[in-house]
Amino acid sequence: MKAFIFPGQGAQFVGMGKDLYESSTLAKELFEQANDILGFSITDIMFSGTAEDLKQTKVTQPAIFLHSVILSKTLENFQPDMVAGHSLGELSALVANGTLSFEDGLKLVSRRALAMQAACETTPGTMAAILGLEDGVVEQGCSEVQGVVVPANYNCPGQLVISGEVNAINTACELLKEKGARRALVLPVGGAFHSPLMEPAREELAAAIEQTIFSKPICPVYQNVSTTAVSSPEEIQKNLIAQLTAPVKWTQSIQQMVADGAVSFTEVGPGKVLQGLVRKIHPEAEVQSA
Incomplete structure (x- = not known):
């Protein structure tokens, strides 16, 4: 079975989507429609802005979504057996598999980005990558720390x-280094995504x-919250609302997709981050870019 996977924030780069815009009439129409929906020229920033411009959450999230979704719409014989997206990428996946329209998907991504930005400004937070420890040790370490982590x-x-x-x-x-982490690296992100600090953003997005x-x-779709195959629109909706304050269970999602018959994974969108993760989770899988 063929799985298509969609990247999240961090995969952006200056010039993203320009080749699509120039080579496909459909892509050009969708990009122009996106400029109208968003009320600013996101294509200018994507194609020729600075890395700093592209790093603003209100730009980054729609930019990655547009690159992924428009690429999926221009693929020949796009017939996925299953889809999944990492964090923001879940919304791209939901447009690709027909759950959401292009316009509604983009509006939700824009609302999500602005709500997350506002939550970050209200309650400062951050994230850190912990490398070389088993999940259970990290979970235990978090539970031993005072405050929200x-x-x-x-x-x-x-x-x-x-x-x-x-x-x-x-x-x-510091605690996880003592427990044997190879590295514990604070990330250059704007806030504490997928944590209880995103509750104001979750409430705002839930309404939309x-x-x-x-x-x-x-x-x-294999959603970040549930990790299992979901086809019920009501359940997809519920899981998408929970996603902002819940963890992205990417390892578990890929393992479940493999258990359900996935043999090839095609990453649709900027970068190759997800391909690298899939190789580490299931080395036998075929992985490629769209």
Whole structure:
């Protein structure tokens, strides 16, 4: 079975999507439609802005979504048996499998980005990558620290990102080094994504998600929260609302996709980060870029 996977924040680069815009009439139309929906020229920033411009959350998230979704719409014979997306990438996956329309998906991504930005400004937080420890040891370490610090991204075996208050993250990093972490690296991110500090953003996004039409998808999505095949529009909606404050269970999702018959994984969008993670989770899988 063929799985298509969609990247999240951090995969952006200056010039992303320009080749699509110039080579496909459909891509050009969708990019121009996106400029109208967003109310600013995101294509200018994507194609010729600076890395700093592209790093703003309100730009980054729609830019990655647009690159991924428009690429999927220009692929020949795009017939996924299953899809999944890492964090933000879940919204790209939901447009690709027909759960959300292009317009609704983009509006939700824009709302998500602005809500997360506002939550970051209200409650400062950060994230750190913990390398070389088993998940259980990291989970235990987080539970021993005062303040908010939780597992946020189960990326692959031996790589778990934690998220929370700045002081709690710094304390956790020191503790986890003592427990044998090869590295505990604070990440250059704007806030504590996928942690309880994102609760104001979750509430705001929930209101938008509940007013959006979710259709029956053409294939199941393996969501970050549940890690299992989901085809029910109501369940997809519920899991998407929970995602902002819950961990991204990427390792578990890929393992479940393999158990359900996935043999090839195609990354749709900028970068190759997810391909690297899939190789570490399941070395026998075929992986490629779209």
